[in-house]
Amino acid sequence: MLDDILHIFYPREYTLSNGKVVKEKFNWTPYITIIVIVLSLLSAKICGVKLSVLSQRGNQFFVMLKQMFPPNWSFWKDVQKPMIDTIVMSLLGTAFGCLLALPVSFYLSNNFKFNKYYMAIHRGLLSVLRTLPTMIYASLISLVIGTGTLAGTISIAIFTYTICVKMLYEQIETIDMGPYEAMESTGASRIKCMINAAYPQVRGYFWSTVLYCFETNVRSAAILGYVGAGGIGVQINTQLRWRAYANTGLMLFVLVVTVVVIETISREIRKKLVQG
Amino acid sequence: MTTKEYTVESQLKKFPSLVPRYLIEIAGVAIIYLLSNYTLDFSSINQKGLKIAVAALKGLVNPSIDLITRLDSSGLLYMLMETLAIAFLGTIIGIVLALPLAFLASRNIAPKWVNYICLTIISIIRAFPAFMYGIMFVRVTSLGAFAGVLTMAVSSIGMLAKLLIEAIEDMNPGIVEALDASGCSPFEKIRYGMIPQLSSNIVSIVIYRLDINVKNASILGVVGAGGIGASLIFSIGKQAWGEVGAMLLGLVVLVLVLEYFSTRIRKKLAVGE
Numbered sequence: 001m002l003d004d005i006l007h008i009f010y011p012r013e014y015t016l017s018n019g020k021v022v023k024e025k026f027n028w029t030p031y032i033t034i035i036v037i038v039l040s041l042l043s044a045k046i047c048g049v050k051l052s053v054l055s056q057r058g059n060q061f062f063v064m065l066k067q068m069f070p071p072n073w074s075f076w077k078d079v080q081k082p083m084i085d086t087i088v089m090s091l092l093g094t095a096f097g098c099l100l101a102l103p104v105s106f107y108l109s110n111n112f113k114f115n116k117y118y119m120a121i122h123r124g125l126l127s128v129l130r131t132l133p134t135m136i137y138a139s140l141i142s143l144v145i146g147t148g149t150l151a152g153t154i155s156i157a158i159f160t161y162t163i164c165v166k167m168l169y170e171q172i173e174t175i176d177m178g179p180y181e182a183m184e185s186t187g188a189s190r191i192k193c194m195i196n197a198a199y200p201q202v203r204g205y206f207w208s209t210v211l212y213c214f215e216t217n218v219r220s221a222a223i224l225g226y227v228g229a230g231g232i233g234v235q236i237n238t239q240l241r242w243r244a245y246a247n248t249g250l251m252l253f254v255l256v257v258t259v260v261v262i263e264t265i266s267r268e269i270r271k272k273l274v275q276g
Numbered sequence: 277m278t279t280k281e282y283t284v285e286s287q288l289k290k291f292p293s294l295v296p297r298y299l300i301e302i303a304g305v306a307i308i309y310l311l312s313n314y315t316l317d318f319s320s321i322n323q324k325g326l327k328i329a330v331a332a333l334k335g336l337v338n339p340s341i342d343l344i345t346r347l348d349s350s351g352l353l354y355m356l357m358e359t360l361a362i363a364f365l366g367t368i369i370g371i372v373l374a375l376p377l378a379f380l381a382s383r384n385i386a387p388k389w390v391n392y393i394c395l396t397i398i399s400i401i402r403a404f405p406a407f408m409y410g411i412m413f414v415r416v417t418s419l420g421a422f423a424g425v426l427t428m429a430v431s432s433i434g435m436l437a438k439l440l441i442e443a444i445e446d447m448n449p450g451i452v453e454a455l456d457a458s459g460c461s462p463f464e465k466i467r468y469g470m471i472p473q474l475s476s477n478i479v480s481i482v483i484y485r486l487d488i489n490v491k492n493a494s495i496l497g498v499v500g501a502g503g504i505g506a507s508l509i510f511s512i513g514k515q516a517w518g519e520v521g522a523m524l525l526g527l528v529v530l531v532l533v534l535e536y537f538s539t540r541i542r543k544k545l546a547v548g549e
Contacts, residue, residue: 029475040364040365040368042361043360043361043362043364043425044425046358046361047358047361047362047365047422047424047425047502048420048421048422049422053416053417053422054416054417054426057416057417058416061413061416064415065412084315085315088311088312088314088315091308091311092308092312095308127532127535128528128532131527131528131531131532131535132494132527132528133491133494133495135495136494136508136524139512140332140512143325143332143515144325144326144328144329144332145320145321146321146322146325147320148316148317148320149315149316149317150316150320150321153312153315153316219405222407223405223495226407226498226499227498227509240411252404255405256403260399260403
């Protein structure tokens with residue numbers, strides 16, 4: 001029995017009838033499992049996880065949901081404008097970010113032989129910028145240009161730009177360069193070749209990327225109001241401070257419905273775009 | 277017999293008219309212009325912003341050394357460790373919750389009505405934005421990292437389950453059938469037929485989500501659910517740009533290092549050693 005347990009950690013050896021010794025394959029799984037468990041316990045200690053809190057006060061989660069549940073429908077008038085603001089903010093941010101990203105991503109993909117050093121620097125800068133969420137841009141920008149939807153739009157545009165460029169140049173690097181070379185051999189300029197021979201190959205992917213960015217941006221735009229960048233987050237923050245949970249419930253309901261509707265539509269369109 | 281003439285002119289005429297495309301483009305620009313008129317407010321820009329921008333840039337390139345080298349609980353290293361711990365534990369709890377849901381939602385494991393119920397649960401969980409869970413859990417556990425862990429766990433269920441369902445439905449049914457034919461018990465079928473097929477996929481999914489969760493952990497600070505986010509927003513608020521620079525530097529380095537390792541491990545898992 002003890003031997004069986006110990007053999008979890010190191011492989012068994014069998015001696016065959018002809019005297020040959022055969023070893024089982026070494027298995028990392030038990031070690032990884034132990035490491036994960038130890039790390040989890042350590043993290044639990046750092047984060048101050050107490051299961052007793054969960055069992056005592058866990059019902060508070062549902063208490064809050066219950067307070068939100070019959071949403072205050074008369075609050076609808078005050079929700080309308082910030083909700084539209086949130087959608088427009090993400091729409092404009094996505095539009096500006098993606099429009100800027102399209103030419104740049106051609107410049108940054110390595111099958112067109114542009115300046116190598118510039119490319120490496122720009123790509124490195126983008127991967128650094130990509131690590132920061134939209135909210136941090138928003139909190140910085142809203143200090144500089146003042147709170148409001150403009151700050152939100154700009155920060156969404158920056159974030160969209162950083163992820164859209166990466167998704168696009170990875171796709172552009174996989175295109176068939178035949179049409180491009182054929183067109184170049186007829187004497188067309190480089191830009192004309194890109195527009196007419198390279199871009200049509202990634203057009204569907206580009207629009208699907210735009211929709212994907214819009215989808216994620218609507219989701220993340222809701223929180224921007226917390227740091228003063230306009231949209232529905234401002235209202236949610238205020239109503240929560242006043243403990244007006246019924247109003248918050250309505251806003252949450254509207255937000256969830258909007259996100260789900262936008263996601264469903266965009267997913268259907270994207271499916272069509274990718275399949276052609 | 278008529279011969280078709282392939283002249284440049286006839287081919288050019290075949291090219292579809294560009295008028296509808298131009299019309300769509302003009303309409304798009306017009307819509308963007310109108311929307312920006314309706315929503316964007318440029319009046320908030322003033323001279324003070326420029327000064328703040330200059331000060332911010334100065335601070336961002338001169339991160340506060342004091343904050344980086346401090347080792348107690350107000351130092352940068354502790355904050356990063358806490359962020360990492362929140363993301364790690366959140367992802368682990370998330371996958372533990374997501375696994376049974378994903379199995380029950382896969383068409384090749386459970387009957388159809390069970391699939392339907394589980395998929396509905398998953399999409400309901402997914403529909404709420406993460407910060408909303410943060411607000412609710414802060415009320416349960418009071419401010420702190422524990423709320424962050426719970427938020428991370430619940431908000432990662434949606435994506436984890438979705439990726440897991442894909443992996444489970446992609447499984448080769450032949451292996452399980454072969455084990456069935458040789459008379460294996462259900463437990464043996466799971467142990468030798470399913471787990472070996474899924475384990476690398478599951479690890480890869482967990483690492484991928486861990487990467488995303490570390491990135492998102494800074495958002496949680498806004499609602500008071502622990503991590504580096506709260507101190508970051510606080511420092512931005514009081515315009516202590518040296519501290520902001522140090523924290524952003526730490527965050528960027530942490531995410532980049534994690535991204536590098538996660539990509540390498542996932543590539544290895546996908547290709548095989």
